[in-house]
Amino acid sequence: MTGPSRVLKPEVFPAVAWRNGAGLTRELVDDPSGWRLSVAELESDxxxxxxxxxxxxxxxxxxVVLxxxxxxRPVARxxxxxxxxxxxVAVELVAGPGRAVNLMMARGRCSGRLVARSPGEWEQCGPDRPGWVVDLGEVLVEVQVGSDEWR
Known part of the structure; x- marks a missing residue:
């Protein structure tokens, strides 16, 4: 993807049940090239x-603990x-309810990364960089996805 970042605000997307019914998610992007981006509501283990x-x-x-x-494995916010x-995979909420950003990619077709930044860090890095940004208020999550050759 080229051009400036696209900012996504999860609250404008409808919440839907997880496939297994154990939680809720907000699907932000379902790209035909083989990747999906969502924000999960973590209410319980x-x-x-x-x-x-x-x-x-x-x-x-x-x-959390994954x-x-x-x-x-303990995983820091x-x-x-x-x-x-x-x-x-199972998640244990050791610090109470919260949210999580999920990036799913078709193996062999694309790869990606997620990086959490404070709003100040994001501004210093240059908000005009290509990619997507999930705006969660106190945290912005930078999303980069490309073909496997992108790595």
Missing amino acids: AVFSAFPGLDRIFLPLVD EIDTVR GTAVAFPGEAK
């Missing part, structure tokens, strides 16, 4: 839906974690 063939990046806005294929969509 939950098991993630499986998405075989996709690579996932999960960026929580609260401290269990990925039986390995428990604003830290992105990547894992395959077919992994067995």
Whole structure:
């Protein structure tokens, strides 16, 4: 993607149930080139839906513990974690309810990254950079997605 950042505000998108019914999400982008961006409402501990063939990046806005294929891992707020969509994943909300940004990409077709920034950091970095930005108020999440050759 080229050109200035596109700013997305999750509150203007409808909330829909997760595929497994364990939570709610707001789908911000479903791009035909093979990637999807959403913001999940994390209300309680939950098991993630499986998405075989996709690579996932999960960026929580609260401290959590992720269990990925039986390995428990503390994840600090604003830290992105990547894992395959077919992994067995559960989230434990150690700091209470919150939100998380999810980026899902078709394996072999595209890759991406998520970076959490304060509004001040975002302004210093240059808001005219290409990509997407999820505006969550106190945190902006920079989203970069491209073909696998992009890496």
